[in-house]
Amino acid sequence: MGSVADLCINISFSDFYSEHPNYQTRLQLHTKNAESLLEADFAVLDLLNHEEVHGILGPQTATEDKFLSELGGKVHVPVISFTARSSTLPHAQNRYFVRTTPDDMYQAQALADICQGYKWSEVVILYEDTEYGNQFLSHLNKAFQEIEIGIAYTSAISIASEDSQISKELKKLMAKQTRVFLVHMNPSLGYRLFFLAKKAGMMSEGYAWIITDYLSNFLNSMDFVARDSMEGVLGIRPYVSKSKDLDSFQERWKRNMVLKKRTGLVRDLNIYGLWLYDTIHSLAIAAEMIGPVNSSLLYVNTSKNGSDNTNLKISAFGPRLLSQLSRTKFRGLSGEFQLINGQLKPSAFEIFNVFGTGEKTVGFWTLDTGISGELISTGEPTHSTSTKNLKSVMWPGDSFTRPKGWAIPATGVLRVGVPEKHGFTEFVNVKLIDAATNRTNATGFSIDIFLAALDLLPFHINYEFYQYNDSNNPNFSYDDMLKGIPQTYDIVVGDTTIWAPRASHVDFSLPYSEPGVVLVVKNKKPFDMWIFVKPLRWDLWLAIIVACILMGIVLRILEHRVPNTNEESVGPDRERLRMTYWSPITVLAFPERNMVASTWSIFVLVFWLFMAFILMQSYTANLSAILTVDQLKFAFSEDYYVGYQEGSFMKIFLQEQLHINESRLISYSSVEAYHDAMTRGSKRGGIDAIFDEIPYMKIFLKKYDSQYKMVGPTYKTDGFGFAFPVGSPLTATFSKAILAVTQGPNMTSFEQKHFGPGYSSQDPLSSTISQRTSSLTFYDFGGLFIIVVSVTMFALFFSETSVGRKFTSLTAQYCQKCSCFISSKVHSTQNDAKDIRGTVPEAGATSSEGGEASVFAEPPSGSGEEICDPGQNNEGASAEDQEVIIENTEERNSISQN
Structure with missing residues (x-):
C-alpha cells in the first residue's frame, strides 16, 4: 500500500495543478516511512513538531486510526484516511478524523441482501482476527439480524496462522450443515485460505463462497494459482464507472510502475489508489478555498499543549481546512466525491463472479434500489433483494445451480428417524423394509405433515426413513431417540413433544399439533333413581308439603261462607269446598277451572302461585345443573x-x-x-x-x-414438532413450511384421514366437550316412576276392587257421621242464640203477623248443616245409611216448617 500511495499522490499532484495553473495555493507533502506501529507514531509526532504540518494523511490500520484521531483532535489537525472503513467513535466525538472511504456498514447491508436474495437462511463467517475484522463482524451481525439471517458459525483466523491450523478449521466447517461461507480477509491470508479450501474439497458443487472488498479490491494483483482456487466465488466491491480520465490514469500508472520497478504484492491499480487520488484533489480544492494565509496565524499560540512533553502546538489552520473539506464536492476518478459526517458518501457496489481467468459482473447494489441487474434509475426507488435480474453465476464445481445453502455432511441423504409405536399409530405407523440396513417405510399424520412440508421447501431433499425402537425393547424412550441426533439421525419425525429439557441437545421446529396435557377420568354420572329429589333438600320438601296442607285449610275456611251461585261450576257446594283442599296443587294442573270463589281466596292463591312458580323454576335449574355442570366437577x-x-x-x-x-x-x-x-x-x-x-x-x-x-x-406443553441438530439451518426452513401446512387447506383433510370424520384441531371446544351427549336412562328417574305407579295402583285398588270399595265406603260413613255430629252441635248452638234474639225485637223490625217481629231466620249459607244434606253424595251408601239420611231429612223439614 505504501507503493500505491506514493505513486498515486505524485500523479494526483501533477494532474491537479497542471489542470489548475492559476491556483494561488500549493500543497506541500512531507513523507515519512514507517514499518511498524511504533515507528508510525513517532513519525507523526516528528511531522507535527518539526515539519509543522496542518494535516495528516495515510493511517492504514485501525490501531493507527485510533491513536492518530485522538492526537489530531488534541492539536486540531485533520487526520485523513483513504483506507479506514469504520470508526470506533461516532463523528460527533471524533470530528478531526476524516475517512475518504464509504463506511463498511453499507457493504454489510449489501452482503445481507445478497444472502436474502439467494434464500440462504444461515451463513458461516471467516474473518481476519484483527481489530478491523472484529469491527466488520459487528456490522454483519447487525445487518443479518435485521433481515433474520442466522450466523451459524464464526471463525476468526489469525494472520500468523499456519496452513495446518487453517486446514483444521476448514475440516471443522465441513462437518457442519451450512454451506455458505463469507470471507473477510486481507489478500495474503485470503489467498492461502482458498488454496487450502480447494485442497480440502470445499470448492465443489453445493458450496457458496462470498468475499468482501477487503479481498476483492486486490484480485487484479493475484497470480494464476490463486485465481484458479477461487473460481466460482461471488464477490462485492465498490463500483467504478469507466471514463477517459480513468483510462488515462491507468495508463500512466502502469507506465510508472514499470519505469520505477515497483515490487510487492500489489502490482495493479485498485480502488484505494483512486480514493487517494481523489483525496489529494479534495485537499487542494479546500486549501484554495481558504486562500493564502499569514504564517504567523497558523497556530493559536506557541505554548505547550496541556501537560504533555511533545511541544505540540494547536493549529489554527486545521479547523478551517476541515470545514472547507467537508464542503468540497466534485466528480473524481472513483465517482462522486462528497463527505457526509466525516466519511465518503456511499456509491454503488458491483457484484461479480470469479470466472475462468477473470471476473464477470453479474449485477449491482445501491442503498436506495438494493439489488439490480443494471445501474439504471427507474424513477421512485424501491429496495429490492431479488436476484432474478442478476446474470447467471457459475458456482464452485462449475455448477450453474444455486447452492441451497446447506447439505447433509455424510451421505447427502437426509436420515429421518421415526419411532415404532405399539399404539396410536394414527400419528406414525412404521413398516420395516430391510432389517439389515434398517430402512423403513412410514405413514401416518406426522409423516403426511413432513411430506407436505418437503414440497414447500425452496430446494429438493433426498431422504430415507430409519426405524427407532425394537418392539422387544422394554426401555423404549423418545428421549433416547432424540439423543441419536446427529450421530444416527439428521432429523426425527413423529409425535415428538416439544419439551424444555429436550431443547438442550436438539432444536425443534414449530409445532404442528395442539399443545397441552390433560387428565381423563371415567364419566361417572352422579345419577340414581331418586335424582329428581336431589334439587331440593329435605327441609324444603317438607316445607312445601306443609305449606300445601296449610294453604288448603286456609282456602277451606275462606270458601266456607261463599254460596255456590254458578250452576256450571265444578259441583255442588260440598264438592266445591272439598276441592279447595287441593286448590294449591290442582290450580297448577287445571288453571282454567274455577276452583275458588272468594276474593280473599284469589288474593291468597296469587301469592301462592308466585311462590310456586319460583320454586318450580329453581327446581328445574338445579336439576339441569346436576345433569350437566356438576359432572365437570x-x-x-x-x-x-x-x-x-x-x-x-x-x-x-x-x-x-x-x-x-x-x-x-x-x-x-x-x-x-x-x-x-x-x-x-x-x-x-x-x-x-x-x-x-x-x-x-x-x-x-x-x-x-x-x-x-x-x-x-x-x-x-408446546405440541408435536420435528427435531433437528442444534444450530441446523433446516430448523427455520422447516418451521416456515410447517406453518404453511398447518394453516393451509389440506390440514383438515390430513386430520380426518387419520383421525376420522368430524375431527378438527381448529375447533377450540373439541378438546374439552364430548362428541356425543350423555343420554339419561330409565334408571336415572326410577324413583319418580315408582311413586307414580304406586299412586296409580292405590287408586285402582280402592276404586275397582270390592275390598277397596268396602273400605272406602266405611271410611266415608265414618267421616260423614263425624261431620254431621259436628254440624248438629253447631246448628243447635245457633238456634239457641236465635231464640234469645227473638224475644228482643231488633230496632226497625216489622211484624208479619200482629206486628210482632220474626224470631226465625234462615241459616246462613255455607253453614255446617249443608254437609249432612241427603241430596249430596249419597251414592254408594248402604240401606242403614239411607235410613239415617232420610230421618235426618225429615227432622230438618219439620224444623223448617215450624
Whole structure:
C-alpha cells in the first residue's frame, strides 16, 4: 500500500495543478516511512513538531486510526484516511478524523441482501482476527439480524496462522450443515485460505463462497494459482464507472510502475489508489478555498499543549481546512466525491463472479434500489433483494445451480428417524423394509405433515426413513431417540413433544399439533333413581308439603261462607269446598277451572302461585345443573393410580411437576390398553385416571366418548414438532413450511384421514366437550316412576276392587257421621242464640203477623248443616245409611216448617 500511495499522490499532484495553473495555493507533502506501529507514531509526532504540518494523511490500520484521531483532535489537525472503513467513535466525538472511504456498514447491508436474495437462511463467517475484522463482524451481525439471517458459525483466523491450523478449521466447517461461507480477509491470508479450501474439497458443487472488498479490491494483483482456487466465488466491491480520465490514469500508472520497478504484492491499480487520488484533489480544492494565509496565524499560540512533553502546538489552520473539506464536492476518478459526517458518501457496489481467468459482473447494489441487474434509475426507488435480474453465476464445481445453502455432511441423504409405536399409530405407523440396513417405510399424520412440508421447501431433499425402537425393547424412550441426533439421525419425525429439557441437545421446529396435557377420568354420572329429589333438600320438601296442607285449610275456611251461585261450576257446594283442599296443587294442573270463589281466596292463591312458580323454576335449574355442570366437577386424589403413554416424557412430567409417586404410575401403549385399565379400575389392577397429551386423548375420547371426560386444567406443553441438530439451518426452513401446512387447506383433510370424520384441531371446544351427549336412562328417574305407579295402583285398588270399595265406603260413613255430629252441635248452638234474639225485637223490625217481629231466620249459607244434606253424595251408601239420611231429612223439614 505504501507503493500505491506514493505513486498515486505524485500523479494526483501533477494532474491537479497542471489542470489548475492559476491556483494561488500549493500543497506541500512531507513523507515519512514507517514499518511498524511504533515507528508510525513517532513519525507523526516528528511531522507535527518539526515539519509543522496542518494535516495528516495515510493511517492504514485501525490501531493507527485510533491513536492518530485522538492526537489530531488534541492539536486540531485533520487526520485523513483513504483506507479506514469504520470508526470506533461516532463523528460527533471524533470530528478531526476524516475517512475518504464509504463506511463498511453499507457493504454489510449489501452482503445481507445478497444472502436474502439467494434464500440462504444461515451463513458461516471467516474473518481476519484483527481489530478491523472484529469491527466488520459487528456490522454483519447487525445487518443479518435485521433481515433474520442466522450466523451459524464464526471463525476468526489469525494472520500468523499456519496452513495446518487453517486446514483444521476448514475440516471443522465441513462437518457442519451450512454451506455458505463469507470471507473477510486481507489478500495474503485470503489467498492461502482458498488454496487450502480447494485442497480440502470445499470448492465443489453445493458450496457458496462470498468475499468482501477487503479481498476483492486486490484480485487484479493475484497470480494464476490463486485465481484458479477461487473460481466460482461471488464477490462485492465498490463500483467504478469507466471514463477517459480513468483510462488515462491507468495508463500512466502502469507506465510508472514499470519505469520505477515497483515490487510487492500489489502490482495493479485498485480502488484505494483512486480514493487517494481523489483525496489529494479534495485537499487542494479546500486549501484554495481558504486562500493564502499569514504564517504567523497558523497556530493559536506557541505554548505547550496541556501537560504533555511533545511541544505540540494547536493549529489554527486545521479547523478551517476541515470545514472547507467537508464542503468540497466534485466528480473524481472513483465517482462522486462528497463527505457526509466525516466519511465518503456511499456509491454503488458491483457484484461479480470469479470466472475462468477473470471476473464477470453479474449485477449491482445501491442503498436506495438494493439489488439490480443494471445501474439504471427507474424513477421512485424501491429496495429490492431479488436476484432474478442478476446474470447467471457459475458456482464452485462449475455448477450453474444455486447452492441451497446447506447439505447433509455424510451421505447427502437426509436420515429421518421415526419411532415404532405399539399404539396410536394414527400419528406414525412404521413398516420395516430391510432389517439389515434398517430402512423403513412410514405413514401416518406426522409423516403426511413432513411430506407436505418437503414440497414447500425452496430446494429438493433426498431422504430415507430409519426405524427407532425394537418392539422387544422394554426401555423404549423418545428421549433416547432424540439423543441419536446427529450421530444416527439428521432429523426425527413423529409425535415428538416439544419439551424444555429436550431443547438442550436438539432444536425443534414449530409445532404442528395442539399443545397441552390433560387428565381423563371415567364419566361417572352422579345419577340414581331418586335424582329428581336431589334439587331440593329435605327441609324444603317438607316445607312445601306443609305449606300445601296449610294453604288448603286456609282456602277451606275462606270458601266456607261463599254460596255456590254458578250452576256450571265444578259441583255442588260440598264438592266445591272439598276441592279447595287441593286448590294449591290442582290450580297448577287445571288453571282454567274455577276452583275458588272468594276474593280473599284469589288474593291468597296469587301469592301462592308466585311462590310456586319460583320454586318450580329453581327446581328445574338445579336439576339441569346436576345433569350437566356438576359432572365437570372433579378433585384429583393422591390415591389415584394414573396411566401414561409408554416411551413418552409423561413419567418425568408427572413426577417432577405434579409430584405423583412413581409407584402409582403405570404405562400403556394404546387406546385399547387405556380403556381396559380404566374399566378394571385401581382395585382390580387398573388405573383411575389418564394423563396424556390432547391429540392422544381426543382419539381416545372419540372412540369411548360417553364413558370418559377431560377434567381439571390443561398443563402447558408446546405440541408435536420435528427435531433437528442444534444450530441446523433446516430448523427455520422447516418451521416456515410447517406453518404453511398447518394453516393451509389440506390440514383438515390430513386430520380426518387419520383421525376420522368430524375431527378438527381448529375447533377450540373439541378438546374439552364430548362428541356425543350423555343420554339419561330409565334408571336415572326410577324413583319418580315408582311413586307414580304406586299412586296409580292405590287408586285402582280402592276404586275397582270390592275390598277397596268396602273400605272406602266405611271410611266415608265414618267421616260423614263425624261431620254431621259436628254440624248438629253447631246448628243447635245457633238456634239457641236465635231464640234469645227473638224475644228482643231488633230496632226497625216489622211484624208479619200482629206486628210482632220474626224470631226465625234462615241459616246462613255455607253453614255446617249443608254437609249432612241427603241430596249430596249419597251414592254408594248402604240401606242403614239411607235410613239415617232420610230421618235426618225429615227432622230438618219439620224444623223448617215450624
